[in-house]
Amino acid sequence: MRCHVNYFKNQKGQMKIQEMAFVLVAILIFFGIIAIFFLRIGISGLQGSVENQRAEEANEIVRKLAATPEFSFTSKDCDNCIDLDKVMALKDRKAYAGFWGLDYLQIKILYPEKTGECTKGSYPDCQTITLIKNKNETGIAKSAFVALCRQEFKQGGYVKCELGRISASGKGLDSLGGTK
Amino acid sequence: MKNKRGFEFSFGWIFAIIVGAVILFLGIYAAMNLVKQARSTGDTFAGKELGIILTPIETSAEDFNKPTPISFPVETRVYNTCDSLGNFGSQKISVATKSSLGKTWEKPGVASTFYNKYIFSASTIEGKSATVFAKPFNFPYKVADLIFMWSNNDSYCFVNAPDEMKEELLFGNVRGVNFTSSPTECKKGSKKVCFSGLTGAGCNVEVNLASQSVKKDKQTVYYYSDKGNALLYGAIFADSGIYECQVKRLMKRTASLALIYISKSESLAPRGCSSNLEGDLSAFVNQTLSFNSTIELRSLELSVENIGRTNDALSCKLF
Numbered sequence: 001m002r003c004h005v006n007y008f009k010n011q012k013g014q015m016k017i018q019e020m021a022f023v024l025v026a027i028l029i030f031f032g033i034i035a036i037f038f039l040r041i042g043i044s045g046l047q048g049s050v051e052n053q054r055a056e057e058a059n060e061i062v063r064k065l066a067a068t069p070e071f072s073f074t075s076k077d078c079d080n081c082i083d084l085d086k087v088m089a090l091k092d093r094k095a096y097a098g099f100w101g102l103d104y105l106q107i108k109i110l111y112p113e114k115t116g117e118c119t120k121g122s123y124p125d126c127q128t129i130t131l132i133k134n135k136n137e138t139g140i141a142k143s144a145f146v147a148l149c150r151q152e153f154k155q156g157g158y159v160k161c162e163l164g165r166i167s168a169s170g171k172g173l174d175s176l177g178g179t180k
Numbered sequence: 181m182k183n184k185r186g187f188e189f190s191f192g193w194i195f196a197i198i199v200g201a202v203i204l205f206l207g208i209y210a211a212m213n214l215v216k217q218a219r220s221t222g223d224t225f226a227g228k229e230l231g232i233i234l235t236p237i238e239t240s241a242e243d244f245n246k247p248t249p250i251s252f253p254v255e256t257r258v259y260n261t262c263d264s265l266g267n268f269g270s271q272k273i274s275v276a277t278k279s280s281l282g283k284t285w286e287k288p289g290v291a292s293t294f295y296n297k298y299i300f301s302a303s304t305i306e307g308k309s310a311t312v313f314a315k316p317f318n319f320p321y322k323v324a325d326l327i328f329m330w331s332n333n334d335s336y337c338f339v340n341a342p343d344e345m346k347e348e349l350l351f352g353n354v355r356g357v358n359f360t361s362s363p364t365e366c367k368k369g370s371k372k373v374c375f376s377g378l379t380g381a382g383c384n385v386e387v388n389l390a391s392q393s394v395k396k397d398k399q400t401v402y403y404y405s406d407k408g409n410a411l412l413y414g415a416i417f418a419d420s421g422i423y424e425c426q427v428k429r430l431m432k433r434t435a436s437l438a439l440i441y442i443s444k445s446e447s448l449a450p451r452g453c454s455s456n457l458e459g460d461l462s463a464f465v466n467q468t469l470s471f472n473s474t475i476e477l478r479s480l481e482l483s484v485e486n487i488g489r490t491n492d493a494l495s496c497k498l499f
């Protein structure tokens with residue numbers, strides 16, 4: 001009879017322990033889910049911040065690109081003009097692909113109106129010079145209006161400048177090895 | 181009668197206490213890691229942001245950009261790392277912020293890499309604000325804008341500095357730089373930068389204008405004296421290792437620009453403008469690509485002057 005009572009007592013105790021263990025596991029799972037939820041929010045916010053920072057970087061680069069030695073027209077008359085002859089030479093230089101940390105960089109002649117991508121054969125009667133174009137998706141391009149100048153040798157030689165636009169977009173998360 | 185059994189713990193209690201302690205420990209550990217992670221993320225963003233805000237400081241047409249103070253929200257360490265490997269080498273900036281949570285100074289966040297920046301500074305800058313200014317480096321054409329940076333905790337005392345430099349820095353109202361005619365007149369704790377004739381006398385940096393060299397921390401580096409003396413400023417404000425590395429990177433960019441000018445010259449020749457500079461520029465590319473130490477700047481000087489002179493004489497200039 002005594003043994004019988006102890007058996008039931010033990011069983012009741014074991015049940016309590018199991019209940020407690022289940023509750024603790026449930027609490028752990030609950031906190032785990034909350035942690036995953038906040039981590040997801042944090043990561044998506046982080047991705048947004050990184051892309052904003054890249055865009056901001058592209059914006060600053062576009063504003064200053066005309067003054068960099070690879071682009072600048074060095075004549076004293078035109079300090080912030082882009083030298084189209086230099087840009088054409090730059091197009092063949094693969095070493096510059098990652099130099100500015102951009103996914104996209106294009107120079108477009110807006111006026112006078114022309115068409116087509118510039119090649120050695122079509123230059124200067126062409127519209128665009130694409131220096132960098134990542135095959136993957138690129139971010140939103142930032143633009144700035146610029147004067148595009150080159151040496152002309154007709155009529156004794158002079159500097160010819162046209163209205164253009166320089167567009168660039170920062171490296172996206174895809175090209176950085178991240179996920180969207 | 182005394183109760184000799186003492187306080188009795190049932191198995192349930194012991195189990196709850198152990199598991200509760202484990203949960204609490206895991207919670208505290210996770211919270212500490214989250215704080216550490218958030219700090220590292222913040223520092224990584226700060227490093228990138230610092231690199232971005234340095235872009236507008238670079239010059240355009242001006243020879244000298246007025247110094248710009250940069251303030252950090254909290255006491256910050258900026259780590260400047262230079263790597264000369266690759267096509268252009270790289271400039272890495274990482275940041276660590278002071279915090280009362282956890283360790284005062286954690287490891288810096290992930291370094292931001294820039295290929296088009298040249299920062300001449302100490303390897304670590306610590307403070308709540310820093311002074312930054314930029315100058316273009318011409319060799320003989322413009323190669324890059326050099327950025328000079330130092331903490332506002334540091335101050336420099338220029339002894340017998342050339343008038344040109346004095347005027348430039350005074351005009352720019354540079355903070356943290358004083359000019360004197362004797363090292364003894366320098367403020368206590370300031371870094372003494374002594375120009376020609378003054379050696380020893382407690383000088384931290386010795387500049388020899390005649391041999392175009394700068395001695396710092398028992399190491400001598402050499403500079404090229406272009407119009408704006410950009411490399412001289414670099415040698416003064418940067419650690420010797422960083423200076424050597426940045427000059428190597430500048431030489432790589434000089435070579436790349438020379439290749440662009442060769443292409444430009446070749447494309448202009450059929451259109452009626454032959455510069456005849458291709459040969460000189462090709463030799464210059466080889467010289468700059470094999471550049472190893474700043475002492476070699478002396479051997480490049482002749483080529484630089486020759487190319488510059490030839491270009492100046494051209495009717496349609498290459499640069």
